[in-house]
Amino acid sequence: MNDLKPTPKIARPLKETLAMFRKCAKTPTAPSAAARAAACIEEEHRMKIKYMEMDEERKNEEHQLRMEQLRIKIAHAKEKKNRSTENFSNYLER
Numbered sequence: 001m002n003d004l005k006p007t008p009k010i011a012r013p014l015k016e017t018l019a020m021f022r023k024c025a026k027t028p029t030a031p032s033a034a035a036r037a038a039a040c041i042e043e044e045h046r047m048k049i050k051y052m053e054m055d056e057e058r059k060n061e062e063h064q065l066r067m068e069q070l071r072i073k074i075a076h077a078k079e080k081k082n083r084s085t086e087n088f089s090n091y092l093e094r
Contacts, residue, residue, distance in 0.1 A: 031039070
């Protein structure tokens, strides 16, 4: 009446078999201090890059505004020079 057959053994490599009997099995735990530090450093690096990009963008905008202001000053100087030249030529014609 003993119809039960023994279950076939699963062929496992020795390394896996020994890992089952280790006392301190490696289970996922909270991130280690090194992992937290690395994540923190990475986040700081991202923030620095972000602020550097923002600063670069601001400097580019300021540069363009200064160039526009310089163009306007040059145009005003040319107009002023033309007016003074016209006034002088009008003065000489009298």
